[in-house]
Amino acid sequence: MAFQFALQRRANTSFLRSSLTFSGGLLLGLLLCVALLIQAGVPADMLFDDLVWQVFFQADGLAQTLTLSIPLILAGLSAALALRVKFWNIGIEGQLWLGAIAAMAVSIYGVGSDSYRWALMLVAAMAGGTLWIAVPLWLKERFHASELVVTLLLSNVAFQLMLHLLFGAWRDPTQSFPISPAISEPERLLKLGFGNLHTGLFASIGMVFLVMWIMERSRLGFQSRILGSNRQVAEASGIAVGTTLVVMVLLSGAMAGLAGGLLVAGTEYRLTQHLGWNMTFSGIVIAFIARFRPFWVLPVAVVLAGVYNAGATLKVFYGLTEATVLLMQGIVLLSLLWCQFIAAFSIDRRQEVSV
Amino acid sequence: MSFISFWFASIPVSALPLLLACLGLILSERSGVVNLGAEGYMAVGAMSGASVTLLTGSPWLGVGAGVLAGCCLGLLFAFSVAVLKADQILSGLAVMAIGLGLSGFIGRHWVHQPFNGMTAPDLPGLQQLPLLGGLLFKQPLLAWVSILLVIVIAWTLHRTRIGLRFTAVGEDPAAADNAGISVPGVQMLAGMLCGALCGLGGAYLSVASAHIWVDNMVAGRGWIALALVVFARWRPGRALIGALLFGAVDMLLPRLQAQGLQVPVYLMGMLPYLLTILVLVLATRSRYRDEPAALGVTYLRQDRH
Numbered sequence: 001m002a003f004q005f006a007l008q009r010r011a012n013t014s015f016l017r018s019s020l021t022f023s024g025g026l027l028l029g030l031l032l033c034v035a036l037l038i039q040a041g042v043p044a045d046m047l048f049d050d051l052v053w054q055v056f057f058q059a060d061g062l063a064q065t066l067t068l069s070i071p072l073i074l075a076g077l078s079a080a081l082a083l084r085v086k087f088w089n090i091g092i093e094g095q096l097w098l099g100a101i102a103a104m105a106v107s108i109y110g111v112g113s114d115s116y117r118w119a120l121m122l123v124a125a126m127a128g129g130t131l132w133i134a135v136p137l138w139l140k141e142r143f144h145a146s147e148l149v150v151t152l153l154l155s156n157v158a159f160q161l162m163l164h165l166l167f168g169a170w171r172d173p174t175q176s177f178p179i180s181p182a183i184s185e186p187e188r189l190l191k192l193g194f195g196n197l198h199t200g201l202f203a204s205i206g207m208v209f210l211v212m213w214i215m216e217r218s219r220l221g222f223q224s225r226i227l228g229s230n231r232q233v234a235e236a237s238g239i240a241v242g243t244t245l246v247v248m249v250l251l252s253g254a255m256a257g258l259a260g261g262l263l264v265a266g267t268e269y270r271l272t273q274h275l276g277w278n279m280t281f282s283g284i285v286i287a288f289i290a291r292f293r294p295f296w297v298l299p300v301a302v303v304l305a306g307v308y309n310a311g312a313t314l315k316v317f318y319g320l321t322e323a324t325v326l327l328m329q330g331i332v333l334l335s336l337l338w339c340q341f342i343a344a345f346s347i348d349r350r351q352e353v354s355v
Numbered sequence: 356m357s358f359i360s361f362w363f364a365s366i367p368v369s370a371l372p373l374l375l376a377c378l379g380l381i382l383s384e385r386s387g388v389v390n391l392g393a394e395g396y397m398a399v400g401a402m403s404g405a406s407v408t409l410l411t412g413s414p415w416l417g418v419g420a421g422v423l424a425g426c427c428l429g430l431l432f433a434f435s436v437a438v439l440k441a442d443q444i445l446s447g448l449a450v451m452a453i454g455l456g457l458s459g460f461i462g463r464h465w466v467h468q469p470f471n472g473m474t475a476p477d478l479p480g481l482q483q484l485p486l487l488g489g490l491l492f493k494q495p496l497l498a499w500v501s502i503l504l505v506i507v508i509a510w511t512l513h514r515t516r517i518g519l520r521f522t523a524v525g526e527d528p529a530a531a532d533n534a535g536i537s538v539p540g541v542q543m544l545a546g547m548l549c550g551a552l553c554g555l556g557g558a559y560l561s562v563a564s565a566h567i568w569v570d571n572m573v574a575g576r577g578w579i580a581l582a583l584v585v586f587a588r589w590r591p592g593r594a595l596i597g598a599l600l601f602g603a604v605d606m607l608l609p610r611l612q613a614q615g616l617q618v619p620v621y622l623m624g625m626l627p628y629l630l631t632i633l634v635l636v637l638a639t640r641s642r643y644r645d646e647p648a649a650l651g652v653t654y655l656r657q658d659r660h
C-alpha cells in the first residue's frame with residue numbers, strides 16, 4: 001500500500017461526536033430521500049406540503065398518522081426488546097398475524113361476554129404473538145437453530161395460516177374479497193372522535209412506558225443490558241440468563257401480537273391480508289433510529305407513520321408504489337449505519353498497529 | 356407416469372433460482388460475512404432482467420443486467436461491512452430494503468408486461484424420454500449454466516488459491532491477515548459475487564421462467580436460500596441437492612392441483628417453510644460443525660491477539 005493507516009476503535013465517543021454523526025447520518029439519508037422523490041417527479045415545492053404539512057398539521061392527516069402509528073409503536077418496541085438481548089426477531093410480521101388471528105378467533109367463537117370481549121381479544125392477541133416467538137426461542141436455545149431464519153420462516157407459515165382461514169372457514173360469504181366478517185359493535189375499540197383514532201393509542205403509549213420501566217428501571221432491564229453486551233460475562237456473574245432472555249423475547253412477541261390485535265379491534269374491525277405489511281423492517285428501523293430506547297420509539301414511530309401516510313398520497317398523485325417508502329427506510333438506515341463509522345472509529349495514519 | 360414427469364420437469368423452475376442465491380450466500384458466509392441482502396439482490400436482478408429484456412429484446416442481455424444490478428447492490432453491502440465495519444445484520448436488512456424498494460420504484464414502468472424470455476432449446480427425441488426427459492432437456496440454457504456454476508464454484512473453493520483465501524478469512528481472519536491476505540479485499544469480492552449470483556437467480560425467475568416482472572416476485576426465496584446454506588453445510592454440491600429437494604416439495608402442490616385434487620392449498624403452502632425449519636434444526640444438531648468459525652464477526656486488525 002502506498003500509505004498505511006490503521007482503524008482504531010474509539011474507547012469513549014464524546015456525546016457531541018456521537019450525536020452529531022447520528023444527526024448527520026439522519027440528515028444525509030433524508031436528503032437522499034428528498035432527491036429521490038424529486039427525481040421521481042414530485043414537485044419540490046409540494047414536498048413540504050405532502051410530507052409534513054398534510055400529515056402532521058392538518059386535522060385529517062394527523063388523525064390518520066396517529067392511527068397508523070399505533071401498530072408501528074408496538075413493532076418498534078418489539079424490535080427494541082428483542083435486540084436488547086441480541087435476539088434477531090425478523091418475524092414481527094408473523095407474530096402480528098398470529099395476534100390478529102387470535103383476536104379474531106375470540107370474536108368469531110364468541111368467547112366470554114360482549115361487555116369485555118374486546119379485552120379478551122387483546123389478551124389473546126398478545127398470547128398469539130408470544131406463542132409465535134416462543135418456537136424460535138426454544139429452537140435457538142435447545143438446538144442452536146438461528147432465530148434469524150426461523151422467525152422469518154415462521155412469518156411465512158403464519159401468513160399461509162391466515163390465507164387458509166380467509167379463503168376457508170372464516171371467509172365472509174357476502175364479500176367478494178377474501179376477508180373475514182366484521183367484528184360486532186361492542187367488540188370494537190372506542191373511537192376518540194378524531195378521525196379514525198381509537199383507544200388503542202393509549203394501549204400503545206401505555207406499553208411504551210411499561211417497556212421503558214422494564215428496560216431502564218427494573219432489575220430485569222439491567223440484567224438484559226449485560227446479557228445483550230456479553231453473554232459469557234452475564235453467565236459468569238450469576239445473572240439468571242435464561243429467565244432474562246425468555247422474558248425479554250416473549251415480551252417482544254407479545255408487543256407484535258398486540259399490534260395485530262389492535263389492528264383487528266380498532267382499525268380494520270376484521271382480518272385482512274394487508275395487516276402486517278412491512279412491519280418487521282419498519283419495527284427494526286424505528287428501534288434503530290430510536291437507538292433502542294423505548295421512549296424514543298414513540299416519536300420515531302409517529303414520524304414514520306407520517307411517511308407511510310404521505311406514501312398513500314404519493315401513490316395516488318404520482319404513481320409511486322409502497323416500495324418507495326421501503327426504499328426510503330432502507331436509505332435512511334444505511335446512511336445511519338455508514339455515518340456511525342465516524343463515531344465508532346478513528347483513523348490513525350501515522351503508524352501500523354504492531355502485532 | 357405423466358404426472359411424475361411433469362412434476363420433475365417443473366422442479367428446476369423453483370430449485371434453480373434458490374440454488375444460485377444459495378451459491379452466492381455460501382461464498383459470502385465462507386468469507387465470514389452473514390448477508391441478509393439476498394432477497395433484495397434477487398429482486399433487483401429479476402426487475403433489471405425483465406426491463407432490459409423488454410428494452411433490447413435480448414434475454415441474455417437481460418440476464419447480464421440482472422447479474423450486474425445484483426453485483427452493484429452486493430458491493431454496497433460489502434463496502435458497508437468490510438470497509439466501514441458496520442453491523443452485518445442491520446446492513447443486510449438495509450440493503451434488502453433498498454433492493455426491494457428499488458425494484459418496485461424503477462420497476463413500476465415495466466410491471467405486468469409479458470416478454471419473450473428464454474425458452475428451452477428444441478431437442479425433440481430427448482424431451483420425450485420417460486420421467487427425466489422434461490427435467491433434463493426441457494430447460495432453458497441458463498439451467499445448464501447454473502449447474503456448471505455449481506461445479507466451477509465447488510472447484511474454486513476447494514482447489515484454488517483464491518478459494519482457500521475465502522475459507523481462511525472465514526475461519527480465522529487474523530491468521531489470514533498475518534499471512535498477507537487482505538481481509539476486506541476478500542470480503543468485498545465475496546460480497547460482489549454473492550450479489551451477482553443472487554441477481555442471476557432473480558433474473559432466472561423473470562427472464563427464464565415467468566417471462567414477466569411483477570411486484571413481490573421473489574416472495575421470500577432469498578430467505579429460504581439463507582436457510583439452505585445451513586442445510587448444504589456451506590458446500591456447493593450439497594446446495595444443489597438441497598435446492599432440488601426443496602423445489603420438489605414446492606412444485607408438488609401446483610401439480611396436485613393440476614390433477615384436480617382437492618388439497619388444502621394454504622396448509623400445504625406451509626410445508627416448504629416447515630420443512631426448511633426442520634432441516635435447519637437437524638443440520639445444526641449434527642455432529643459436524645461446518646459453520647465458518649468467524650461467521651458474523653467483524654474483523655478489525657487491532658483486535659488480533
